[in-house]
Amino acid sequence: MRDAPKRRLRRGAVAKATTAQLDDLGIDPAANALAAAALRLAAEVDSATDPKAAATASRELRMAMAVVVAAVPPKERGGKIDEISARRQEKRDRVAAKGTR
DSSP states (O other): OOOOOOOOOOOOHHHHHHHHHHHHHTOOTTTOHHHHHHHHHHHHHHHOOSHHHHHHHHHHHHHHHHHHHHHSOOOOOOOHHHHHHHHHHHHHHHHHHHHTO
């Protein structure tokens, strides 16, 4: 019995988007098995010729990425209140600097 020929996986739009999301999250696929599996699944979605195979790989990719995203600690991103507070402080600093001249 012959082995099936190996097929090359294509890195299309789904793989690129998955890579970008992992980069944004600060996750290195070489150090995270689930992230590496997500990249493989993304390539499977991009390479699928059968709609059922694409749907299965997409579902598994969605589930893997949900776990990866949930495991990442939230980024420190200032909200609107932080932005307003920072602008107000800058204005106070400018007014105080003008008053000391």
